[in-house]
Amino acid sequence: MKRLSQIFGCNLLRPMLAIGIAMLIGTFIILLSNQDPLFAYSKMFKGAFGGFSRITESIERSIPIVLTGLATAVAFRTGVFNAGVEGSLYLGAFAAFIVGHYVVAPSIIHVPLTLAVAALVGAAWAFIPGYTKAMYKVDETVTTILLNYVAILFTAYLVAIPFKDMTAGSQQTPLILDTAHLYRFLPPSRVHIGIFIAIFLAIFLYWLFRRTIWGYNFNMTGMNPHYANYIGINVERTMINSMLISGAIGGIAGAVQIMGILHRFIDQFSPGYGFEGITVSLLARNHPLGILAAGFFYGALQTGATYMDRTTEVPKELITSLVAIIIFFVTAEGLFTYTKQNGAFRKKLENIPGVRKLLQEGVDRNGHST
Amino acid sequence: MPQSEILLKMQGISKSFGPVKANDNINFEVKKGEIHALIGENGAGKTTLMKILFGLHKPDSGTIYFAGDRLDLTGPKDAMAKGIGMVHQHFMLIPSLTVTENIVLGSEPKKNLFFDIKAAEEQVIRISNEYGLKVDPKARIRDCSVGIQQRVEIIKALSRGAELLILDEPTAVLTPQETRDLFVVLRQMVKQGMTIIFISHKLKEVLEISQRITVMRAGKVVGVVETGATSEEQLASLMVGRQVLLRVEKRLSSPGRNILEVKKLWVSDQRGLPAVRGVSFNVRAGEILGVAGVEGNGQTELVEAICGLRHIESGQVLKDGNELAGKSVREIRKLGVAHIPEDRFTSGLCGEASILENLIGGLHLDTPFSSKGVLNKKEIQEFVEKAVEDYGIKVGSVHDPVKSLSGGNAQKVVIARELASDANLIVAAQPTRGVDIGAIEFIHRLIVQKRDEGKGILLISADLQEVLSLSDRLIVLYEGQIVAELVTRQTTEEEVGLYMTGGKRMVVEGGEGV
Numbered sequence A: 001m002k003r004l005s006q007i008f009g010c011n012l013l014r015p016m017l018a019i020g021i022a023m024l025i026g027t028f029i030i031l032l033s034n035q036d037p038l039f040a041y042s043k044m045f046k047g048a049f050g051g052f053s054r055i056t057e058s059i060e061r062s063i064p065i066v067l068t069g070l071a072t073a074v075a076f077r078t079g080v081f082n083a084g085v086e087g088s089l090y091l092g093a094f095a096a097f098i099v100g101h102y103v104v105a106p107s108i109i110h111v112p113l114t115l116a117v118a119a120l121v122g123a124a125w126a127f128i129p130g131y132t133k134a135m136y137k138v139d140e141t142v143t144t145i146l147l148n149y150v151a152i153l154f155t156a157y158l159v160a161i162p163f164k165d166m167t168a169g170s171q172q173t174p175l176i177l178d179t180a181h182l183y184r185f186l187p188p189s190r191v192h193i194g195i196f197i198a199i200f201l202a203i204f205l206y207w208l209f210r211r212t213i214w215g216y217n218f219n220m221t222g223m224n225p226h227y228a229n230y231i232g233i234n235v236e237r238t239m240i241n242s243m244l245i246s247g248a249i250g251g252i253a254g255a256v257q258i259m260g261i262l263h264r265f266i267d268q269f270s271p272g273y274g275f276e277g278i279t280v281s282l283l284a285r286n287h288p289l290g291i292l293a294a295g296f297f298y299g300a301l302q303t304g305a306t307y308m309d310r311t312t313e314v315p316k317e318l319i320t321s322l323v324a325i326i327i328f329f330v331t332a333e334g335l336f337t338y339t340k341q342n343g344a345f346r347k348k349l350e351n352i353p354g355v356r357k358l359l360q361e362g363v364d365r366n367g368h369s370t
Numbered sequence B: 001m002p003q004s005e006i007l008l009k010m011q012g013i014s015k016s017f018g019p020v021k022a023n024d025n026i027n028f029e030v031k032k033g034e035i036h037a038l039i040g041e042n043g044a045g046k047t048t049l050m051k052i053l054f055g056l057h058k059p060d061s062g063t064i065y066f067a068g069d070r071l072d073l074t075g076p077k078d079a080m081a082k083g084i085g086m087v088h089q090h091f092m093l094i095p096s097l098t099v100t101e102n103i104v105l106g107s108e109p110k111k112n113l114f115f116d117i118k119a120a121e122e123q124v125i126r127i128s129n130e131y132g133l134k135v136d137p138k139a140r141i142r143d144c145s146v147g148i149q150q151r152v153e154i155i156k157a158l159s160r161g162a163e164l165l166i167l168d169e170p171t172a173v174l175t176p177q178e179t180r181d182l183f184v185v186l187r188q189m190v191k192q193g194m195t196i197i198f199i200s201h202k203l204k205e206v207l208e209i210s211q212r213i214t215v216m217r218a219g220k221v222v223g224v225v226e227t228g229a230t231s232e233e234q235l236a237s238l239m240v241g242r243q244v245l246l247r248v249e250k251r252l253s254s255p256g257r258n259i260l261e262v263k264k265l266w267v268s269d270q271r272g273l274p275a276v277r278g279v280s281f282n283v284r285a286g287e288i289l290g291v292a293g294v295e296g297n298g299q300t301e302l303v304e305a306i307c308g309l310r311h312i313e314s315g316q317v318l319k320d321g322n323e324l325a326g327k328s329v330r331e332i333r334k335l336g337v338a339h340i341p342e343d344r345f346t347s348g349l350c351g352e353a354s355i356l357e358n359l360i361g362g363l364h365l366d367t368p369f370s371s372k373g374v375l376n377k378k379e380i381q382e383f384v385e386k387a388v389e390d391y392g393i394k395v396g397s398v399h400d401p402v403k404s405l406s407g408g409n410a411q412k413v414v415i416a417r418e419l420a421s422d423a424n425l426i427v428a429a430q431p432t433r434g435v436d437i438g439a440i441e442f443i444h445r446l447i448v449q450k451r452d453e454g455k456g457i458l459l460i461s462a463d464l465q466e467v468l469s470l471s472d473r474l475i476v477l478y479e480g481q482i483v484a485e486l487v488t489r490q491t492t493e494e495e496v497g498l499y500m501t502g503g504k505r506m507v508v509e510g511g512e513g514v
């Protein structure tokens, strides 16, 4: 157990407890709508894990979330609060459409090329808030959120006018070429090889954080920028580098969704993968391998909720709040443990009135001196 | 003073952290109305014992009796309710809040459900007057000096009705003047019936302020003595378990060429006001140049400017003839400058990171610790094991966070890292602050050894004795200017003290050489 918790960077017991409490509250919510909680929960569980088609749907749903989670984690580790993965995701997705639709090449070239261009576009987009944060101390939380709107609306324009598929009624582009598809290896499900990209990137980041200069610089800049600066790390460059990687993975997340599932760019195709990535990253305390687990949990939860909606009489609004409560509890638990360890993150949170006192009491109790 | 009544009795206290026995069957008694000093090497377990008394740690075994009752503390809140207050080694104030807000945080006076700031301020002023603890209730903590912050911590403890006050190394961060002020306050508090536990590594202070002394070593109590009946030497050998050299042994220096040349240097402080005002001096190979001065007279800014952490307004800093102004920290370090910073937990270390990670900071950028961007696990492991061994850093595992180390061991991590590069200029700011006498002896010997190897050392210390015993030559900073240049062997503590407080000044023409 100890070993396992070290690998995943979080103790599994506490999140479990958080889920338990959340489900208890959920029970009351379901009772409110005069339904049988046991029945509803069993449907939720069945929806997420009951049989091949359900499990594969959960996996399919979790692929983009794992990727956005990883993207978020890189920036968070460095103490940069990148809330703009959603923007990189949209632009990366659109870039994937362009390369996937217009470039003609054999699959072995077409797929990596499409991913690479999407990564570049995502990175370039994240460079803007990264640069202004590092050089001019412009608050990145604000800039990244604003830039999300720019990215989403810009792609909305592209898909509405210049690149619209004239044969379709809705706002979408034509299909990309078959050669740019990510292979679906578990038919009839839509689970595609994007899952290996996600796993590969998680392992890559795990290695990067532990075994490379960049990783060391990211970690130290995130935990104590004064220290990082004092030992000769270029803190500004480090922040920009981490935003570049974050944006690149965000772009890949968008591309993977286009190449694996949708096969075209569709306006508003993301239900908020970028933001779900923030949740997942916090849940896993920015630990890459933890994000694999947390991303799957999140995907399964969503799939289960959708199934519950289809098969029970519990109103959709209540299901949404049920999911929100579970996520809230689990994330709050993760956040609480995490902030105790991470100085920069703490400072950020301390600027929010109310949180400050909560944290202070946390320290008093665990107060540490040499 | 009649003070025979026992106020606190801790019996058979044990506490382990994994394999480390921080407290091993400890018996500790404090009489009502005394100032009781608790001393011991870094990692002896002083803070741990006090945290148990304050409810922050649960002892593995043992009982506590306080004012006749058995205490089973559930947490600091409980301890405070019972009349025990503690000022930690590292302060726990919130910089963005005011003095008053910090003091009442957690027990705010209320008027119809709302925070009653007036009542809170009155409370602060009342306690402040009662004990002569001068503070401005409306000032923000981030604008307060360390000395003031400490007063705020003390007032905070007093406002919760403490009868027994624990002060964990209160003087480590204070200037000599602030220490004197604190002692006046402590004596005043004792007069009003307070009992105080005082932890310090400075034996002179302990002898001056306390009535009785408990000595700890390696988790055990090794002696309880009446202050009147002991001496510095006896305490030192009790603490360390062997004879300790309280004086530094060193040969006369034989300085060579200039390693560092500082010419008419101007540096501004945080607020943009000039803090270093036209300072010129040299550090030569094979000598230790001491910088004496009351803290806050430009030492911090001077060091930061040399090490690339602060902008140089004008003037020159030449390292082996290379201009340092405008260079990055990395470039300066590559030119052979090592830096032991004055505040180890703000910038010298990354508290949450592991001991291993802290030992390789900066070194990780170059071979052999990394190649092509990838860290060399094997080299790092070997280096870290050797450093832990050579410097006698007491660790459970090198993968533990560095903040779990005691003060002296944490400082050894900084020193081991900084001395691992083959820099020929070592800028050492307060290298022995908060470090026990055994470790001080070790660090002093190391500095002298580096000097004898032909390196140049710039030593900044608020501890006058340290500067005098360690350096070959010294300059005195007062209000950002050099007011004296002295050859250490030809001066006295009194003379330097006079220069430090601005009572005397030498005509130092440009300050070039001596």
Ligand SMILES: Nc1ncnc2c1ncn2[C@@H]1O[C@H](COP(=O)(O)OP(=O)(O)OP(=O)(O)O)[C@@H](O)[C@H]1O
Residues within 6 Å of the ligand: A369, A370, B017, B020, B021, B022, B040, B041, B042, B043, B044, B045, B046, B047, B048, B049, B089, B394, B404, B405, B406, B407, B408, B409, B434, B436
């Ligand atoms: N929270 C903790 N987790 C693990 N080990 C700890 C913890 N707190 C203290 N220790 C270990 O217990 C021992 C005693 O530490 P303690 O802080 O009590 O020493 P100290 O006498 O106060 O030293 P110093 O003079 O340096 O402050 C040390 O070896 C330290 O590393």
Ligand SMILES: [Mg+2]
Residues within 6 Å of the ligand: A369, A370, B046, B047, B048, B089, B168, B406, B407
């Ligand atoms: Mg201590």
